[in-house]
């Protein structure tokens with residue numbers, strides 16, 4: 573259902589959290605675009621399995637297994653990639669986690685750990701990769717936020733704070749690097765029925781209410797519904813679009 577963007581062919585696309593869920597679907601979608609994809613994910617074996625699956629396309633998928641909350645390991649891995657692989661043209665900061673807490677019943681460590689994954693790794697990838705992207709004459713950075721920034725559920729205070737931080741980071745970073753022909757945008761997904769969501773949080777009642785009462789469109793959202801937006805933002809087709817957060821949630825949030 574998605575178009576082939578010819579400019580994405582052979583582009584180097586780095587995706588954090590590219591082994592499962594939304595990231596897995598994005599990896600496969602960019603493989604169909606014949607891109608060169610680098611996955612950073614702690615689920616190394618699943619990443620390898622996806623790389624094998626993608627061999628049906630004329631693409632390359634490189635997998636690096638690491639914990640993205642380990643800043644030193646992340647910086648070392650990015651240094652290695654900078655030496656060994658072509659410059660990253662499209663950076664997709666995507667890995668994240670969405671714990672629920674009653675009010676603020678979390679420790680300071682829980683709060684900081686969540687920021688380490690949902691925000692700090694986004695900052696570090698940008699800091700480490702930007703000099704090369706600037707030297708290369710431009711690129712596209714896409715960050716995964718969430719529509720919960722606008723929905724603001726009471727049991728996801730910490731998560732919403734991390735995802736709002738991403739919206740702020742996108743707006744300032746876009747201002748800072750636009751002159752280098754680098755675009756920075758966010759995608760804010762609605763409730764996406766990934767394997768983990770289905771296992772951890774989805775109940776038939778909650779899903780039914782979301783799809784049939786809270787969303788404008790009665791669509792059960794899967795990662796496939798997000799692909800078109802990421803591909804569009806990665807491609808030169810959206811060359812005049814930067815500093816934006818695109819909410820893809822079938823009309824649930826009033827952003």
Ligand SMILES: NC(=O)c1ccc[n+]([C@@H]2O[C@H](COP(=O)([O-])OP(=O)(O)OC[C@H]3O[C@@H](n4cnc5c(N)ncnc54)[C@H](O)[C@@H]3O)[C@@H](O)[C@H]2O)c1
Nearest residue numbers: 589591592593594613614639640666667668718761763764
């Ligand atoms: N699924 C949804 O409903 C939804 C909605 C809005 C936003 N999001 C956001 O989308 C992004 C992807 O979410 P998802 O639902 O696909 O999640 P997921 O759990 O299905 O996949 C996340 C991937 O990130 C990897 N990962 C997680 N923590 C890691 C760590 N510390 N080090 C290395 N890799 C790690 C996992 O191994 C996995 O491959 C997240 O930022 C999430 O907050 C998801």
